[in-house]
Amino acid sequence: MPLNDLGPEPTPGAWATLHPDAHRYVYAGGGSSVDAGGGDPGAASGRPVSKGCLGFGVVLPAGFGALAVGAVFLVEIPVRLVVGWWLHLARTLPEVTVAPATIAWGVGAALLLAGGPHLLASRVREGRWEARWTALGVGLLVFLFATSIAGLGAIHQVAWIVGSDRPIVQSSWDSTPSHLRRACGDLPETEDVAELARAAADRQGPYGRGTTVDRVVVPHTGFEYVVLARPHERPELEEHGFVLCVDGRPSEYEADMLDEILALAAKERVSEEGAE
Amino acid sequence: MTPAALAGMPMYVLTDLGELRFDALSFLVLLLLLAAGARVLWNTLARDVPRMPTLTYRRALAGVLLLSLAFYVVLAMISGARELMTPGAWERTGCR
Numbered sequence: 001m002p003l004n005d006l007g008p009e010p011t012p013g014a015w016a017t018l019h020p021d022a023h024r025y026v027y028a029g030g031g032s033s034v035d036a037g038g039g040d041p042g043a044a045s046g047r048p049v050s051k052g053c054l055g056f057g058v059v060l061p062a063g064f065g066a067l068a069v070g071a072v073f074l075v076e077i078p079v080r081l082v083v084g085w086w087l088h089l090a091r092t093l094p095e096v097t098v099a100p101a102t103i104a105w106g107v108g109a110a111l112l113l114a115g116g117p118h119l120l121a122s123r124v125r126e127g128r129w130e131a132r133w134t135a136l137g138v139g140l141l142v143f144l145f146a147t148s149i150a151g152l153g154a155i156h157q158v159a160w161i162v163g164s165d166r167p168i169v170q171s172s173w174d175s176t177p178s179h180l181r182r183a184c185g186d187l188p189e190t191e192d193v194a195e196l197a198r199a200a201a202d203r204q205g206p207y208g209r210g211t212t213v214d215r216v217v218v219p220h221t222g223f224e225y226v227v228l229a230r231p232h233e234r235p236e237l238e239e240h241g242f243v244l245c246v247d248g249r250p251s252e253y254e255a256d257m258l259d260e261i262l263a264l265a266a267k268e269r270v271s272e273e274g275a276e
Numbered sequence: 277m278t279p280a281a282l283a284g285m286p287m288y289v290l291t292d293l294g295e296l297r298f299d300a301l302s303f304l305v306l307l308l309l310l311a312a313g314a315r316v317l318w319n320t321l322a323r324d325v326p327r328m329p330t331l332t333y334r335r336a337l338a339g340v341l342l343l344s345l346a347f348y349v350v351l352a353m354i355s356g357a358r359e360l361m362t363p364g365a366w367e368r369t370g371c372r
Contacts, residue, residue: 072287168297172286172289
């Protein structure tokens with residue numbers, strides 16, 4: 001299907017991070033029971049209705065209701081809370097690097113942390129002090145520290161979600177795939193955003209290796225797109241790059257970002273002209 | 277060339293940032309729920325030390341949550357102290 005067939009109308013002030021290829025989009029009971037009342041088949045047959053069944057009977061229709069009125073985020077949030085940890089790990093683990101020196105320092109600190117109190121306890125206690133008591137104590141300390149820091153992080157995330165002025169919900173017409181469809185749909189068939197992003201990703205840019213900025217003004221439409229290739233360390237992004245697009249009036253935050261990107265683009269353009 | 281018109285009903289979905297936040301929250305809550313591990317270590321130690329009470333999972337979770345809040349206070353104090361000690365971070369606006 002040609003990319004141009006995907007294009008619904010743009011929304012003014014829209015801004016998103018886009019992947020250039022629409023079809024390869026990256027960013028892409030137990031026990032207790034209740035009396036259900038006279039009309040309930042379970043009660044009629046003398047069988048209690050479990051809280052799990054009752055919850056399922058409420059949650060499932062509520063979920064369908066939310067989907068029916070377009071409030072997809074009401075379903076998305078609980079699903080993300082249940083399976084999001086896996087997505088988080090899948091996203092962050094490939095970025096983790098191993099620093100042998102830091103690991104050595106950590107092991108040394110752990111040995112000191114265990115050895116010091118063990119020696120002290122062995123001398124102070126009149127009877128025998130077992131090494132496993134020290135190991136259990138230190139393990140408990142480290143475990144409590146780690147889980148408490150996780151709790152602290154969870155509190156911080158909730159505080160951000162509740163208190164941030166950045167929206168966490170958006171209309172699908174403002175979503176990344178929608179912008180991508182528009183970006184591709186508004187471009188003349190001869191200009192391929194993906195091609196532009198790939199070409200941009202091949203060059204050296206201000207955000208690091210293989211990163212650069214391009215600016216595309218689409219003829220006859222008045223829309224302007226900024227193509228930003230930002231591969232980081234991820235091979236799939238390095239291959240395809242990213243597209244940022246903006247039209248109409250961006251928000252204050254987005255306008256700041258746009259100014260920064262355009263300034264970088266202008267700087268790069270000047271340096272390229274100088275090199276030529 | 278005119279842009280195509282939007283058609284159909286829009287849906288309200290999480291933004292990219294919202295998705296990242298909820299994914300991170302899910303991961304951190306999972307780690308917090310691993311307080312069960314603290315319970316195992318504690319109760320193993322309690323077998324050899326009769327004075328230590330045994331912990332249920334709920335008590336272990338409550339203890340970890342309480343410790344989290346204590347950390348939050350400590351970290352807030354640290355960041356506050358750093359800000360207070362930064363030259364020029366605070367400007368006098370009242371009378372001398």
